[in-house]
Amino acid sequence: xxxxxxxxxxxxxxxxxxxxxxxxxxxxxxxxxxxxxxxxxxxxxxxxxxxxxxxxxxxxxxxxxxxxxxxxxxxxxxxxxxxxxxxxxxxxxxxxxxxxxxxxxxxxxxxxxxxxxxxxxxxxxxxxxxxxxxxxxxxxxxxxxxxxxxxxxxxxxxxxxxxxxxxxxxxxxxxxxxxxxxxxxxxxxxxxxxxxxxxxxxxxxxxxxxxxxxxxxxxxxxxxxxxxxxxxxxxxxxx
Amino acid sequence: xxxxxxxxxxxxxxxxxxxxxxxxxxxxxxxxxxxxxxxxxxxxxxxxxxxxxxxxxxxxxxxxxxxxxxxxxxxxxxxxxxxxxxxxxxxxxxxxxxxxxxxxxxxxxxxxxxxxxxxxxxxxxxxxxxxxxxxxxxxxxxxxxxxxxxxxxxxxxxxxxxxxxxxxxxxxxxxxxxxxxxxxxxxxxxxxxxxxxxxxxxxxxxxxxxxxxxxxxxxxxxxxxxxxxxxxxxxxxxxxxxxxxxxxxxxxxxx
Numbered sequence: 001x002x003x004x005x006x007x008x009x010x011x012x013x014x015x016x017x018x019x020x021x022x023x024x025x026x027x028x029x030x031x032x033x034x035x036x037x038x039x040x041x042x043x044x045x046x047x048x049x050x051x052x053x054x055x056x057x058x059x060x061x062x063x064x065x066x067x068x069x070x071x072x073x074x075x076x077x078x079x080x081x082x083x084x085x086x087x088x089x090x091x092x093x094x095x096x097x098x099x100x101x102x103x104x105x106x107x108x109x110x111x112x113x114x115x116x117x118x119x120x121x122x123x124x125x126x127x128x129x130x131x132x133x134x135x136x137x138x139x140x141x142x143x144x145x146x147x148x149x150x151x152x153x154x155x156x157x158x159x160x161x162x163x164x165x166x167x168x169x170x171x172x173x174x175x176x177x178x179x180x181x182x183x184x185x186x187x188x189x190x191x192x193x194x195x196x197x198x199x200x201x202x203x204x205x206x207x208x209x210x211x212x213x214x215x216x217x218x219x220x221x222x223x224x225x226x227x228x229x230x231x232x233x234x235x236x237x238x239x
Numbered sequence: 240x241x242x243x244x245x246x247x248x249x250x251x252x253x254x255x256x257x258x259x260x261x262x263x264x265x266x267x268x269x270x271x272x273x274x275x276x277x278x279x280x281x282x283x284x285x286x287x288x289x290x291x292x293x294x295x296x297x298x299x300x301x302x303x304x305x306x307x308x309x310x311x312x313x314x315x316x317x318x319x320x321x322x323x324x325x326x327x328x329x330x331x332x333x334x335x336x337x338x339x340x341x342x343x344x345x346x347x348x349x350x351x352x353x354x355x356x357x358x359x360x361x362x363x364x365x366x367x368x369x370x371x372x373x374x375x376x377x378x379x380x381x382x383x384x385x386x387x388x389x390x391x392x393x394x395x396x397x398x399x400x401x402x403x404x405x406x407x408x409x410x411x412x413x414x415x416x417x418x419x420x421x422x423x424x425x426x427x428x429x430x431x432x433x434x435x436x437x438x439x440x441x442x443x444x445x446x447x448x449x450x451x452x453x454x455x456x457x458x459x460x461x462x463x464x465x466x467x468x469x470x471x472x473x474x475x476x477x478x479x480x481x482x483x484x485x486x487x488x489x490x491x492x493x494x
Contacts (some may be wrong), residue, residue, distance in 0.1 A: 149353045149432070150461020176468065176485070191494050199484075205467035207355045208459050219468050220484050227430075227486050228465050 022137045025129050025165045030067075033238055039069040040126070040166055041238070047125045048132030051216045056185035060132065060216075063121055070118055070126045071233035073156035074098075074170045074177065075109065083109045095155035097175045097231040103197050103223035106178045110234035117180030118235035120218075123200050127172065128215035129165030136164035136171040136215055143173070143203065143210040151203065151229045172212045175231035176202030176219055183220035196220035202229055284310040295389075295418055302474055303350075303358045305419045306433065308453055311389045313418040314439050319388065321424060323370055325444035326380035331373055335423050338409055341365035348404060348429040349473070349488045350436060351466050357488055358474045362427045364408035367400040370443065380445035385426065388439035394450045394462065395428070395435075404429050404487060407440070429487040435464040 027043055035041045044067040050057025074097040077089040087098075101109075110116050118126070127136050134140075145152055153174050164171045179198035199219045204211045213219070221230065285308070290296045296310040316335065324330035343363055351357040376397065383400055385393045399405070406427045409416060416422040421438025428435055434454045454460035468485035472478040481490055 148459045148461070149467075150463055151465070151467055152461075189491065189494070192491075196484075202468060205469040207353065213468075221486070225486055228463055229467060229485055 020137075020139070020161050022161070022163050022165060024167055027166065033067075035069060038072055039236065040072050040168055041067065041069055042122070042126050042166055043067050045130070047128070047130045049121065049124055049216070051134075051214070054216060054218075056218055057216050063125075065121050065125050067238045068118075068122050069236040069238060070122060070168060071115075071235070072168060074175055074231050074233045075106075076156050080109060083112050095157060096153050097156050097170070099153065099175055099228050099231050100226040101178075101231065102226050103178050103221075106232035107180065109232075113234060115234035115236045117178055117232065120179050120181050120198055120200070122235050123171075123177070123179055124215060126166055126168045127164050127201060131165075133165075134214045134216075135212060136168070137162045138165075141212075143212055145210050147208055148210060149205065149208045151205075153229075153231075170233075171201045172215060173201075173203060176200065176221075176229055178221075178230065178232040183218070185218075195222065197223045199230060298419075300419075303360075303420075304352065304354075304356055304474070306352065306354075307389065308391050308434075308457075309389045314388045314423060316423065319423060319441065321441060321443070323374050323443045325384070325446055326377040327445050328375035328377070329373065338365065338407075338424065341369040343409075344406060346404065346406060346427075347493075348427060349493070350427070350429075350433050351471060351483075351488045352433040353460060353464075355470065355472045356474055356478065357471050359493070361412050362406055362408045363410035364406040364424075364427070367405055367407065370407075371397075371401070374445070376445040377447075379447045382446045382449045384442075384444045384446055384450045385437050385440055386442040386444075387437050388441050391437055391439070391453050392450070393426070393435055393437040393452045396449070397445070399428065399431075402428075402430070430466055431464045432460075432466055434460060 027041060029035055029041045033041065042065070044065060046062045046064050048060055049063040050059050050061065052060040076095050077087065077098050078094040080098040081087045081089070107117055156170055156174070159169065159173065162173060163169050176199040179200055181198050182194060183196035183198045184193070197220070199221045200217070202213055202219070204213050284290045284294060284296070290310045293312060294310040295305070295307050295313055297307055298305045319335065321333040321338070322330070323333065343365060345361060345363045347359060347361050349357045349359045381397055383395050383397055408421070408425050408427050409423070411417070411420050416425060424440045425438040426436050426440065435452070449462070452462055455462045466483070466486055466488060469483060470480045471483045471488055471490070472480055473490055476490065476492065
C-alpha cells in the first residue's frame with residue numbers, strides 16, 4: 001500500500017515537472033512590422049534590469065528599451081554553415097549551438113544576415129520579461145547535468161520548458177552568448193577597460209556542481225576567445 | 240617574458256642533435272608502450288589510504304595542493320625518455336638534456352583545479368610547436384595522446400596544444416620541477432582544469448582520432464576539461480571565492 005502511494009506521488013511529481021509551461025507575455029506586433037519566423041518581437045517599454053545584490057549590474061532598477069527583434073534560438077552549426085560553407089560538424093550536431101567562435105566572427109555572421117549582436121539591455125529583457133525574474137522560466141530547477149565537471153550543450157530548440165516569457169530559447173542554459181558591448185562597470189580598474197566583451201546566459205560550474213546563470217548575471221570575455229561554452233544569437237532593429 | 244638561455248649541456252649543433260635523436264630513437268624503440276609500466280610503482284595505491292610517505296600522493300602544502308591519481312615513487316631518470324611518434328614523418332626519442340635544446344619560454348599562470356582551488360607559479364619550458372617542427376605530423380593527425388610514468392593519460396587536439404599559453408614545462412619558480420609537480424616534464428595548459436595538465440610525461444602520440452583521458456574514464460569529469468565560468472578559491476587569496484569567467488583564470492590581483 002505504501003509502495004502504491006509512493007508510486008502515485010512520484011507519478012504526480014513527474015507529471016507536474018513535464019507539464020510545466022512558461023507563461024508567455026502577450027505581445028501585439030504592430031501592423032507593418034515584419035517578424036521573420038526565426039525571430040521574436042520584443043515590444044518597447046520598461047523592465048527590471050540587474051539585481052540589487054549584484055553591484056556590477058543595474059541593481060534591479062527599471063530600464064527602458066525600444067522595440068526590437070531577437071533570434072528565437074542560438075545560432076546552430078547548421079545555420080552557421082550557411083555563412084561559412086567550410087564549417088565542419090557531424091550531422092548529429094546540426095542543431096547544436098555553434099561554439100569556438102570569436103566576437104568578430106559572431107558579429108560577421110549577424111551582419112551577413114542583416115542583423116547585429118544584441119545589446120545587453122535587449123538580451124536581458126528578452127530573457128526575463130518585465131517581472132524581474134531570476135530564471136527565464138521563473139522557477140528554480142536543478143540542472144540535469146549536476147555532478148559533471150564539463151559542459152554539454154543541447155540542441156538549440158530542445159528545452160521548451162526553459163523558454164523565456166517572450167518565448168526565447170536558451171537564455172539561462174546552453175552556451176554563453178556574445179553581446180555587442182564592452183564589459184564595463186562602476187569602479188572598473190583601468191587595466192580592465194576596453195579588454196573584454198560581455199557574454200550572457202550560460203552555465204556556472206563550482207567543482208562538479210552545474211548551475212543555471214541568473215538572468216542578470218554578467219560574464220566577460222576577451223573578444224578573440226574561442227571556447228567550447230561560447231556561442232551567440234543575433235538581434236535586429238524593428239524596421 | 241622570454242628566456243633564451245640554454246642549458247650548456249644541451250646539444251649545440253644540428254648535426255649532433257640529429258645523431259642523438261637517431262640513437263635515442265633506437266634505444267627508445269617501443270618506449271611509449273613500455274615506459275609507463277617500467278618506471279611506475281609496482282604497487283597500486285589508488286584505493287589505499289595508507290600510502291607510504293615517500294610516494295608522491297595527494298597532499299596540501301602551503302601555496303599549492305599536490306594531486307596524484309596514482310601514488311608512485313617518482314620517475315627513475317635512468318629509465319626515463321620522451322617518445323614522440325604516432326602519425327608523424329620523423330618519430331623521435333629525447334632524453335632530458337635534449338629538451339633544454341628547445342627555445343625556453345617563461346610565463347606566470349594559474350593551475351586551476353576542478354576541485355575549486357587555484358595556485359599561481361612561474362613556469363618555464365618549451366612550446367609544442369618545437370616538437371611539431373621536429374616530428375612533422377601527418378596533416379590528418381588532429382589529436383594528441385599523452386602518457387605518463389604514473390599510468391596517467393590525457394588527450395588534446397593539436398590546435399589546443401599549439402595555443403600561445405601552452406607550455407611543456409621543465410622548471411617551476413626558478414627551479415627544476417620537483418617530484419610533486421611532475422619532474423622531469425609536465426604540461427601546463429592554463430585554460431584547462433588541472434587534471435588535463437599531465438605530469439611525468441613519457442610519450443606523445445599524434446593520432447587521427449581523439450582518445451579519452453584518465454579522469455573521464457574514472458569519474459564525472461569531461462574529456463575536454465576547459466575551465467568553465469563559475470567560482471574559484473585561489474590559495475593565494477586565502478581561498479576566498481572569486482568569480483571566474485571561464486578559460487584561463489586571471490584574478491584582479493594577477494594584473
